[in-house]
Amino acid sequence: MLPTDVHTSHHFFTFLSIQNNILQTIHHLRTSGQFVLYTNQPKISASELNDVADFLAQEYENESLNYPFEAPKFHREAAVWGAKTIYYAAQFLAHRLEEPKNLGKFFEAFKGKLSPEVQLSADISLRFLPFIIKELESIDFDDWLIKILKKNMQGFQYSAIGHDLELEINEEQLATLFQNNCFRTLFIDRVIEKKDIGLTAHKIIHENVAIHLGEHTNHFWRAFISEAKTL
Numbered sequence: 001m002l003p004t005d006v007h008t009s010h011h012f013f014t015f016l017s018i019q020n021n022i023l024q025t026i027h028h029l030r031t032s033g034q035f036v037l038y039t040n041q042p043k044i045s046a047s048e049l050n051d052v053a054d055f056l057a058q059e060y061e062n063e064s065l066n067y068p069f070e071a072p073k074f075h076r077e078a079a080v081w082g083a084k085t086i087y088y089a090a091q092f093l094a095h096r097l098e099e100p101k102n103l104g105k106f107f108e109a110f111k112g113k114l115s116p117e118v119q120l121s122a123d124i125s126l127r128f129l130p131f132i133i134k135e136l137e138s139i140d141f142d143d144w145l146i147k148i149l150k151k152n153m154q155g156f157q158y159s160a161i162g163h164d165l166e167l168e169i170n171e172e173q174l175a176t177l178f179q180n181n182c183f184r185t186l187f188i189d190r191v192i193e194k195k196d197i198g199l200t201a202h203k204i205i206h207e208n209v210a211i212h213l214g215e216h217t218n219h220f221w222r223a224f225i226s227e228a229k230t231l
Contacts, residue, residue, distance in 0.1 A: 007057040010062045026125055029086070030059060041188045044084065053080050063124070070183040073222070077122035081110050082122035082159075089132045089149055098149050099212045106170060107148045114155045115174065116183035123159045130163035160186050162194025178204065188212050 016231075022044050025036045056079040064071035088106040112118060129149060134144050153160055153167060160167055178184040188208045191199050200206045213221060 022048050022083060025087050025090070026052055026053060026083050029125070029207055035090045035128070037090055044087070049084075051081055052083050056080070056083060056121070059124050060121060064120075067182050068185040072115070072117040072120055073113075074178060075115070076118040077112060078110065078118040079121040079124055082126040082129065084133065085152060086125045086129050089129060089145070092145060093132055093136060102143075104148070107145075107152060109152050110155070114177070116180040117176055119156060119158050119177065119183060120153055120186070122156060126153070126156055126159040129153060130160055131164060133165065133229055134163070157199075158183075158190065161187070161190045161199065162196050164196075164198060169199070169205075170205050171202055174202075174204055178208070184208065185212075191229075192221060 021209060030035050031050070033160055042148070048193050053076050057076065060074045064074075085107060092103065100225065110118070110122070130153075133146055133149050136143050150167065153165065154172075155170075155173070157167055157169060188205070189212070190196075191205060191209060192212060200209055209221075
């Protein structure tokens with residue numbers, strides 16, 4: 001899903017002058033592809049987090065109906081972490097009422113094991129974060145928030161596919177994640193769909209893309225053939 005039909009020059013954001021909660025933000029993003037930016041500082045209550053977790057659980061269930069193989073179970077904590085990350089990132093793109101040194105508390109790194117369940121559950125919201133990062137880069141490439149967001153996405157490369165964020169790839173970690181047939185297939189399918197040629201420089205990704213494309217490589221992705229000749 002890509003952001004569409006919004007009312008700013010960058011076509012990514014809608015501004016609201018009234019306070020809303022995280023559920024409305026994530027719901028709006030998931031249903032319309034728009035980021036909602038409020039004119040006052042965002043706050044999140046425990047009840048709002050519970051509501052957004054329920055919403056994301058339903059979204060995950062709907063998406064997973066089309067997943068290959070057996071879908072990993074929904075990971076509630078990872079989904080909420082992803083939603084909070086993108087919610088705060090969007091709001092602090094619009095305004096900075098606090099000093100940078102005080103904002104780290106809003107962007108804590110995910111502390112659990114980066115399993116397929118965690119990757120796919122966080123991705124329900126986190127797949128939209130690269131659009132915010134790109135917007136921040138267009139304003140100030142050295143913005144401290146860009147560094148924090150990229151750092152937090154470091155273990156979530158699946159959500160960054162196709163956006164050229166230059167994240168490091170831990171092939172050992174990826175090999176472990178690829179033991180799950182569903183996650184491996186979704187990851188490689190997204191690399192092919194986005195034609196992320198940069199990721200195919202990594203052996204584990206290159207090998208799996210080659211397997212997926214097979215004899216149809218020339219038809220679907222000619223650039224991949226050229227990349228393969230350089231490895």
